[in-house]
Amino acid sequence: MGIKLSHLLDDRVVMVDISDKDILVRSAIAVGEISLSDTTIEKIKNGDIEKGNVLSTARTAAILGIKKTSEIIPMCHQIPITGVDVNFSFKDNTIIATVEVRSVGRTGVEMEALTGVSIALLTVWDMVKSAEKDDTGNYPHTFIKNINVLKKVKETKTS
Secondary structure: OOOOOOOEEOOEEOOOOOOOOOOEEEEEEEEEEEEOOHHHHHHHHHOOOOOOOHHHHHHHHHHHHHHOHHHHOOOOOOOOEEEEEEEEEEEOOEEEEEEEEEEEEOOOOHHHHHHHHHHHHHHHHHHHHHHHOOOOOOOOOOEEEEEEEEEEEEEEOOO
């Protein structure tokens, strides 16, 4: 007896039908990190990155990415996003991105939260790449890591 996969019908992939699922208030919090050189971290904190405000740009990019999640992940449903909160913190030579996404709908928002974190971190990298490159054009101090879902919640919808 094999495992029945929800996104396969016969030999083809399908989007799962969520029509019968209850409409609930849903939220997810995802987190991820980007490690940078100490010099780059200081430049970000001091507003000295030539492309502009790194964290404001990354915050905007995260929100845009969240809104486009169903367009870039093939089996992900379009869902109404009712709220987004994107925060950044510093720890040593690392920026930590935390993204919370809220929705009222029939399916969860963890993919949107993960997309938001990923896009935020990629945007940070793009904003600072000239500061992070070494003499060979490589990025020896730049790493995106530890992207995961911290929390997923679904609550009964109240009128």
